[in-house]
Amino acid sequence: MNNERTIALIGAGSMAEALIAGMTKAFCHPAHIIVTNRQNRARLEELARQYGVRTAGSAQEAVKQADVVILAMKPKDVAEAMNAIAPALRANQLILSLLAGITTETIEQLAGCDIPVVRAMPNTSAAVGLSATAIAGGRFASKEHLDVAKQLFETVGIVAVVPERDLHAVTGLSGSGPAYVYYLVEAMEKAAADIGLERDIAKTLILQTIIGAAEMLKASDKHPSVLRREVTSPGGTTEAGIKVLEQYRFQEAVIACIRRATARSEELGSALLAAIAEA
Numbered sequence: 572m573n574n575e576r577t578i579a580l581i582g583a584g585s586m587a588e589a590l591i592a593g594m595t596k597a598f599c600h601p602a603h604i605i606v607t608n609r610q611n612r613a614r615l616e617e618l619a620r621q622y623g624v625r626t627a628g629s630a631q632e633a634v635k636q637a638d639v640v641i642l643a644m645k646p647k648d649v650a651e652a653m654n655a656i657a658p659a660l661r662a663n664q665l666i667l668s669l670l671a672g673i674t675t676e677t678i679e680q681l682a683g684c685d686i687p688v689v690r691a692m693p694n695t696s697a698a699v700g701l702s703a704t705a706i707a708g709g710r711f712a713s714k715e716h717l718d719v720a721k722q723l724f725e726t727v728g729i730v731a732v733v734p735e736r737d738l739h740a741v742t743g744l745s746g747s748g749p750a751y752v753y754y755l756v757e758a759m760e761k762a763a764a765d766i767g768l769e770r771d772i773a774k775t776l777i778l779q780t781i782i783g784a785a786e787m788l789k790a791s792d793k794h795p796s797v798l799r800r801e802v803t804s805p806g807g808t809t810e811a812g813i814k815v816l817e818q819y820r821f822q823e824a825v826i827a828c829i830r831r832a833t834a835r836s837e838e839l840g841s842a843l844l845a846a847i848a849e850a
């Protein structure tokens with residue numbers, strides 16, 4: 572809790588809240604956090620009540636007081652947000668961007684000054700302190716800036732420093748990753764209903780199965796395919812089930828899904844550049 576920096580969060584959605592929850596537990600006093608959004612005042616008041624953070628009437632007002640500016644709006648809204656805050660930005664601040672697909676170079680361009688930018692890709696498990704976050708520094712970001720970002724994101728999970736070119740892939744893999752797991756759970760719940768299991772019992776069993784498998788992956792040195800084979804008795808139930816997944820080309824579908832999400836991250840970056848060029 573020894574961080575004395577003032578942090579402005581521009582955007583007050585689900586990722587912003589996940590970060591506030593983590594930062595107020597382990598990174599800084601809530602009074603050091605100022606949160607702002609575009610129009611939803613009730614949302615800001617709710618965050619202030621729940622976490623004790625401060626709010627600001629405008630993004631520019633928040634940025635004027637800040638050492639670290641966290642961009643937590645959707646990529647499509649960043650040009651408008653940066654337009655509003657650019658006049659208040661100073662080169663001794665640090666911009667931390669959570670935006671999918673948007674490069675540090677684009678943020679630097681929108682800022683219009685030589686400001687340090689760190690691009691981060693966390694995931695929503697930050698809300699329970701279990702985000703897998705990757706970070707990369709822009710042209711003006713030093714090791715100290717990366718260290719600040721690392722410390723901040725470590726309050727909501729684990730952090731890897733990666734080359735920026737890898738962040739599209741990280742976004743497709745672990746940024747979007749929780750949704751893939753939830754999708755699997757949705758399918759398991761539908762299957763449980765289909766085979767006649769009582770809903771609450773099925774939910775409990777599915778959750779424990781996911782947590783148990785994740786803990787096994789973490790605790791063991793074995794490759795996932797080895798752990799899978801240990802479940803699979805010859806001629807047994809698992810073998811019969813996995814054969815169906817193979818018929819449906821389950822692994823190919825997952826690989827195509829992550830490739831598509833990665834490409835989409837690249838597209839989000841290009842779409843913003845095209846919009847900036849047009850404006």
Ligand SMILES: NC(=O)C1=CN([C@@H]2O[C@H](COP(=O)(O)OP(=O)(O)OC[C@H]3O[C@@H](n4cnc5c(N)ncnc54)[C@H](OP(=O)(O)O)[C@@H]3O)[C@@H](O)[C@H]2O)C=CC1
Binds near residue numbers: 587692747
């Ligand atoms: N959700 C996820 O799983 C992850 C998201 N991200 C990234 O995090 C960012 C935020 O995502 P998420 O929290 O899901 O988004 P939300 O839609 O939940 O929240 C977006 C927030 O941005 C605010 N906002 C929009 N435009 C402006 C503006 N011009 N000035 C100030 N605030 C503005 C909105 O305010 P208002 O309601 O008033 O319009 C809202 O509070 C995205 O860029 C996303 O790519 C990264 C990793 C994971």
Ligand SMILES: O=C(O)[C@@H]1CCC=N1
Binds near residue numbers: 671742746747
């Ligand atoms: O779907 C999205 O674009 C964001 C980025 C990663 C997770 N959610």
